[in-house]
Each structure stands twice: as C-alpha cells, then as structure tokens.
Amino acid sequence: MLNEVQDTTEVSRRDFLGLASFGAAIVSALGVFAGTLRIFKPNVYYEESRKFKIGKPENFPLGTVKKLDDEKVFIFSGDDGFYAISSICTHLGCIVYSTETGFQCPCHGSKYNIDGKVVGGPAPRNLSWFEISQSVDGSLIVDSAKEVPKGTKYIFA
Amino acid sequence: MNERYRSGVSEFIDNIKNLQRSFLASFLRSGKPTSDKSRAALMFNNFFLHIQGVKTHINTLRPTYTFGLGIISFFLLIIVVVSGVMLMVYYNPSIERAYNTIKDINYVVFAGRLLRNVHKWAGEGMIIFVMLHMTRVFFTGSYAKGREFNWIIGIILLILTFGLNLSGYMLPWDQLAYWALVIVANIIQSPKEITDSLGITQYFDIGGFSKQLFLGGYTAGQESLTRVYFLHIMFFPLFLFIFLGVHFWRIRKDGGLTKPENLEQVGGDTGYASRPEKTGGVFPTFKTYGLMELARGKTPAVDKDIENTVPSWPNLLLAEFAVFILTLAAVIVYSFFVDAPLREPANPLIPENPAKAPWYFLGLQELLSYSAFMGGVGLPGIALLGLALIPYLDREKGHVGIWFSNRQGVIEAVKALFVGALVNVGLLAFVVNFGWFRNWWPNIPQLLITLVNPGNIWVGFMIAWSLWVMRKGSTRMGAIAMFTMFLVSFLIFTYMGTYLRGPNWDFFWSKSQWPVH
Numbered sequence: 001m002l003n004e005v006q007d008t009t010e011v012s013r014r015d016f017l018g019l020a021s022f023g024a025a026i027v028s029a030l031g032v033f034a035g036t037l038r039i040f041k042p043n044v045y046y047e048e049s050r051k052f053k054i055g056k057p058e059n060f061p062l063g064t065v066k067k068l069d070d071e072k073v074f075i076f077s078g079d080d081g082f083y084a085i086s087s088i089c090t091h092l093g094c095i096v097y098s099t100e101t102g103f104q105c106p107c108h109g110s111k112y113n114i115d116g117k118v119v120g121g122p123a124p125r126n127l128s129w130f131e132i133s134q135s136v137d138g139s140l141i142v143d144s145a146k147e148v149p150k151g152t153k154y155i156f157a
Numbered sequence: 158m159n160e161r162y163r164s165g166v167s168e169f170i171d172n173i174k175n176l177q178r179s180f181l182a183s184f185l186r187s188g189k190p191t192s193d194k195s196r197a198a199l200m201f202n203n204f205f206l207h208i209q210g211v212k213t214h215i216n217t218l219r220p221t222y223t224f225g226l227g228i229i230s231f232f233l234l235i236i237v238v239v240s241g242v243m244l245m246v247y248y249n250p251s252i253e254r255a256y257n258t259i260k261d262i263n264y265v266v267f268a269g270r271l272l273r274n275v276h277k278w279a280g281e282g283m284i285i286f287v288m289l290h291m292t293r294v295f296f297t298g299s300y301a302k303g304r305e306f307n308w309i310i311g312i313i314l315l316i317l318t319f320g321l322n323l324s325g326y327m328l329p330w331d332q333l334a335y336w337a338l339v340i341v342a343n344i345i346q347s348p349k350e351i352t353d354s355l356g357i358t359q360y361f362d363i364g365g366f367s368k369q370l371f372l373g374g375y376t377a378g379q380e381s382l383t384r385v386y387f388l389h390i391m392f393f394p395l396f397l398f399i400f401l402g403v404h405f406w407r408i409r410k411d412g413g414l415t416k417p418e419n420l421e422q423v424g425g426d427t428g429y430a431s432r433p434e435k436t437g438g439v440f441p442t443f444k445t446y447g448l449m450e451l452a453r454g455k456t457p458a459v460d461k462d463i464e465n466t467v468p469s470w471p472n473l474l475l476a477e478f479a480v481f482i483l484t485l486a487a488v489i490v491y492s493f494f495v496d497a498p499l500r501e502p503a504n505p506l507i508p509e510n511p512a513k514a515p516w517y518f519l520g521l522q523e524l525l526s527y528s529a530f531m532g533g534v535g536l537p538g539i540a541l542l543g544l545a546l547i548p549y550l551d552r553e554k555g556h557v558g559i560w561f562s563n564r565q566g567v568i569e570a571v572k573a574l575f576v577g578a579l580v581n582v583g584l585l586a587f588v589v590n591f592g593w594f595r596n597w598w599p600n601i602p603q604l605l606i607t608l609v610n611p612g613n614i615w616v617g618f619m620i621a622w623s624l625w626v627m628r629k630g631s632t633r634m635g636a637i638a639m640f641t642m643f644l645v646s647f648l649i650f651t652y653m654g655t656y657l658r659g660p661n662w663d664f665f666w667s668k669s670q671w672p673v674h
Contacts, residue, residue: 041366045374069506091529093343094336094508106510107340108526109661120595121662122526124350124603 050145056138057082057156065098073130073142074098081153082132084142085116090125103127115150126150196470206474208405212466213473216416216558222297223414225480226290231401232484233279233286238394240276244269248328250386252379255330256502263499274492280322282488284517287318295547295640296570298557298633299415305548307407310400312545317397319517324389326515330382335503336512338377338385344525344533345371351530354604377505417558420465510660519654520647526662527593527610536612540643547640551632562633569626569634570641577642580618581649584611589664615646 011019052071060066060077067074067087072095074085087103089096094107102113111120116127131146132154140156172179182188187198197211216222247266249258262269291311294300300308323341327334349364358365373380408414500509514522524532556562561570588611594601619642627635659665660672 040370042369042373042380046380047374047376047378050375091343092340092525094339094512095506104661106508106661107336107512108522109663118595119599122528122606124347124529124607125353 277497520650573641
C-alpha cells in the first residue's frame with residue numbers, strides 16, 4: 001500500500017543498509033560467476049606453432065613460388081628478396097590457390113592480384129604478408145603471427 | 158474365525174492377490190477416465206499431462222488453425238533426443254576418431270545408419286517446423302495480449318534450434334564439417350571487417366577474440382571439436398529445454414492457444430468435440446463453477462460449461478497422439494530412404510569447391526558473399542531483433558486468432574509476396590549480371606561495401622515497403638507485409654545459395670553446368 005504512506009521518498013537507514021548489503025551480495029555472486037567465464041579463453045594452445053622453419057634460402061631458387069600446404073603460406077623468391085604471403089582467404093578462411101594473375105578463393109570467389117591485393121569478390125582485406133627471419137643455423141623462419149606491410153621483402157645471404 | 162485374529166500372513170497373501178489392483182490404483186490415482194470428473198482428474202493428476210488444461214477450446218482442435226506445427230516441432234525434438242542419446246554411445250569427439258566412429262555407426266552398429274538418419278532429418282525437420290510454427294503464430298496475430306514475451310522466447314528457441322543443427326553438422330569431422338567449422342569461425346571473426354576499416358583492430362580485436370573463444374585456439378582442431386561437442390550435447394540442449402518449459406508454461410498461463418473473440422461453431426467442430434456431460438462435472442453439482450473451469454476473459458455462467466470447450470481427455474490427447482505417430486512414421490520412412498551425407502575425412506589443405514554451409518544457412522551464405530560482416534552478423538542480427546520486437550511495435554489486438562487478421566491482411570500479404578519476390582529476384586539478377594562495387598571500382602574502401610551491398614539494400618527495401626504500408630493502414634498490416642517479405646527472401650536466398658551457386662560461388666542455372674575438375 002505504497003500510495004497510502006505519504007513520505008516514502010526518504011529511505012530509512014535500516015532499509016538503506018539492508019538494500020545495500022543485499023545488492024552487494026548479488027553483485028559479488030555475479031562477479032564470482034563472471035570471473036569463472038575467463039575459463040573459456042585458453043591459456044595454452046594445443047596446436048602447431050605459428051612460427052615455423054622453412055629451410056635454407058638455397059631451397060628457394062630465384063623466381064620461384066613455393067606453396068607450403070601445412071603452413072598455409074606461399075613463399076616467393078624474387079630478385080629483390082624473399083616474401084611470404086598467407087594462403088588463407090580473408091573472407092571466410094578458405095585456402096586460396098594461385099592463378100596466372102594472382103590468387104583465387106574457391107569458396108566465395110574472392111580474387112587477389114600477385115601481391116595479395118583484393119581485386120574482386122567479397123574479401124574485406126588483402127592477403128597477409130608475414131615476417132621472415134633467419135635462424136642461426138641459416139634456415140628461414142616465417143612468423144605467421146606477425147604481419148608486415150605489403151611489399152616488405154627480405155634479403156638473406 | 159474372528160477378523161481381529163487374522164494372522165499377518167493371510168493379510169500378506171491378500172495383498173499379493175490384490176497387487177495388480179492396488180498398484181494400478183496408486184499409479185492412476187483418479188481411476189478410469191469414464192466421467193468428466195475422472196477425465197479432468199486424469200489431466201491434472203498426471204505430471205506429464207498437467208501442463209495442458211483440463212479443458213480445451215475447440216478452436217485449438219481445429220486442424221486448419223494450428224496445423225499442429227508447434228507440437229510437431231516438439232515431437233521431432235523428442236525423436237532427436239532419443240536418437241541422439243543412442244548415437245552418443247558410439248560417437249567419440251576426437252579429430253582422429255570422430256570420422257571413424259561415424260563410419261562405424263553407418264556400417265557396423267546395429268540400426269546405426271537409420272538412427273543417424275533419424276537424428277539428422279528430425280533435427281533439420283525441427284528447423285522447418287519451428288519456422289512454420291512461427292509463421293502460423295505470426296499470421297494469426299498470436300503474439301498480442303500478454304504473449305509478447307513468449308514470442309521472444311520462441312525466437313530464442315529458433316536460434317537454439319539453428320545452433321543445435323549447426324553444431325551437430327560439425328561433429329562427423331568430414332570435409333563438410335571441417336569447412337563449415339572454418340567458415341563459421343570466420344563469420345564469428347567478421348567484426349574485424351569493421352574494426353579494420355576504422356583502423357582500431359590492434360587495440361580492440363573483438364572479432365579475433367571471439368574466434369579464439371569459439372575455436373579454443375587460432376586454427377580449427379581438437380579443441381574446436383571439443384567445444385562444438387560441448388555446445389551440441391550440453392549447452393544448447395540445456396537452454397532449449399529450459400526455454401521450452403517456460404514457453405509451454407506461459408501458453409498455459411495465457412489460457413491456452415489464441416482464439417478469435419467471437420467463435421462460431423462450424424460443422425466440422427461437432428465431429429471430434431463430444432459435448433460434456435452436464436451431470437458429472439468436476440465439482441459437486443451444488444457448486445456453480447470450479448476453479449480450473451475458469452478461463453481468462455470469460456465468466457462462466459451457472460450450470461453451463463465454458464463456452465466452446467471440451468474435455469482435453471480424450472479430444473486433445475488423441476489428436477496429439479495421432480500427430481506424434483504420423484511424425485514418427487514420416488521421419489522413419491524418410492530416414493529409411495535418404496541417407497545423411499558423409500564426405501571424405503576432414504582435410505585442412507583442400508577446401509571444398511564450392512564450400513557450402515548446410516542448406517538452412519545457404520541464404521545467409523549468399524549474403525556473406527557480398528560482405529562477411531553484414532551477411533554473418535549485421536543482417537541476421539537486424540532480422541532477429543526485428544522479429545523479436547514485432548509484438549512491441551505492433552500492439553493492435555483487434556484480430557487476434559484470425560488468419561491474416563482480415564481481408565486487408567490477405568491483400569497485403571499477397572502484395573508483399575509478389576512485390577517482394579519480384580524485387581528480390583531483380584536485385585539478385587542485377588548482381589549476377591553486373592557485379593557490385595568492387596567489379597566497377599577495384600580500389601573502393603571496404604567500409605563502403607560493408608555499408609552499401611545488395612543485402613543491406615534488400616533489408617532497407619523491406620523496411621521502406623512496410624512503413625509505406627503502415628502509413629495508409631495499420632501497424633499490423635505493416636508487420637504482415639514485412640514478415641511476408643522476410644519469408645519470401647529467406648526462401649529465395651536459400652534457393653539461390655543451394656541450387657544456383659557453383660564453384661567459386663559463380664552463378665549456374667543447374668549443377669550439370671558446373672565445370673569439371
């Protein structure tokens with residue numbers, strides 16, 4: 001019968017403390033639950049390393065393109081150096097294949113030119129270029145977690 | 158011999174003799190359903206039946222009002238659960254063994270292939286019948302008068318049905334499953350399209366984060382299969398049953414299914430609706446009415462049953478039983494002749510060409526081929542939000558329980574059907590023949606394509622059309638136009654994605670024209 005009591009706008013100290021502790025209890029309970037949701041983001045990834053060795057530079061003669069199926073990259077070896085272009089389509093993750101003019105995705109028809117730039121289809125981004133480094137034993141290392149700007153080429157001895 | 162000195166042994170023997178009767182009496186506490194009173198008691202004393210009313214309105218029993226669509230969806234769910242529990246005994250969710258266990262189910266396990274087919278087709282049947290049920294509820298205006306929130310629960314159940322089907326599709330770990338998983342993971346990642354366009358991906362990569370949560374890593378593998386399996390057998394079913402319980406309970410509390418304000422009995426009603434006996438009511442005759450005979454919105458008159466209701470036992474239950482048997486028979490016959498697909502084992506190196514999602518997502522996949530974000534997240538989000546808000550944006554209550562509300566509603570639905578089909582097909586024909594922005598201006602920014610693409614234009618047209626209908630009529634008429642167009646485009650996009658798209662998502666009139674490779 002709230003409307004029969006005239007001055008209900010003022011909350012009594014007892015009510016305030018009661019409501020506050022009740023609210024605090026609910027917030028803490030929800031907080032505990034929300035904290036446990038962190039479990040869904042894994043701390044360990046049970047999968048292949050995203051950084052991998054691809055062998056010595058001699059294995060990639062000048063002017064060749066090598067498709068590495070498992071690592072899902074194309075390794076280009078040109079006059080001005082090595083570069084690695086991802087073979088994962090930026091639209092929905094299918095594997096592109098190389099054509100005379102560049103790359104083509106079989107799933108939704110995205111087309112890329114020879115530099116991995118989108119020239120057709122629904123792909124929202126260009127194909128990624130990855131960082132290449134050389135390990136102490138001389139073999140090349142591609143790090144597919146590190147993207148580099150298009151046109152970054154590496155020269156190795 | 159005096160009764161008082163009867164030994165315990167003879168009493169024990171009597172109890173054994175009476176066992177059948179006493180057990181049955183304890184099981185069916187109200188006795189045989191021979192009078193209205195015991196028929197009512199049968200309904201409300203039984204845990205499984207008490208969710209339904211003691212009495213049922215004859216409008217509910219009219220086959221042409223409900224077509225039994227909701228109850229068919231429920232029975233399909235029962236079939237899916239039973240067959241699914243059996244399949245669980247053999248299926249093993251590991252990427253090494255999943256495919257082989259499915260092969261075993263198909264070729265070795267007793268009746269395994271039939272059970273798998275039943276599970277698959279009943280599951281996909283749920284999509285069809287849940288959507289048809291939604292269509293029925295919409296066109297009879299049954300989302301008004303306190304049922305607004307139940308409509309939203311229905312939308313949640315629709316989403317869960319899609320989720321269950323999709324997660325189940327990924328479990329066999331064949332080529333279909335693997336590439337569907339990859340595509341779904343990338344749809345989840347598609348907000349990246351927006352963050353990339355705004356250049357904030359490195360600070361706020363919501364797309365990449367969600368993809369990692371779904372896959373349990375960066376690429377599809379064992380962790381992903383574990384998560385999909387968890388979604389399929391625990392998460393989605395758990396919430397499906399919770400929401401289904403609320404869905405049914407609310408229907409009951411709202412006084413059963415909707416019915417027109419002024420119902421006239423027609424010839425067909427008398428056949429199945431036997432008139433209640435006036436002598437043996439639920440309560441003693443000196444009472445004028447019983448509590449459970451009260452129905453919302455009606456005041457019962459003295460010595461007269463609630464208008465147009467009949468005892469649920471046997472009228473409703475027999476009808477439901479018949480629907481169940483027909484549903485079961487249809488599923489088994491279909492499953493006997495049509496096998497659930499199983500392709501080669503998953504191969505992460507070779508995408509299928511074309512890589513197609515299951516048929517119920519091919520409409521979305523067509524939209525995806527314009528823009529991953531709009532097709533996968535934006536437009537489905539708008540569509541679901543729009544569906545959920547219908548009861549709040551159209552609050553007219555005049556025509557609840559009548560198909561298409563009135564003559565005007567039929568006209569608007571037919572108009573929307575033809576105009577929608579024409580515009581939708583025209584739009585698709587334009588895209589197929591002339592391409593879109595990137596074909597004309599290769600350097601166009603992605604954000605422009607995300608914002609202006611055929612999918613968005615279609616949704617914009619639907620909204621514009623229904624607003625125009627609303628302007629001269631009522632909100633209900635606008636809603637009818639909108640919903641009709643939604644259904645039409647769902648069908649057209651799905652047909653397009655299923656039959657007219659081939660390798661590289663190019664357009665082909667038929668599968669026989671696909672290039673050989």
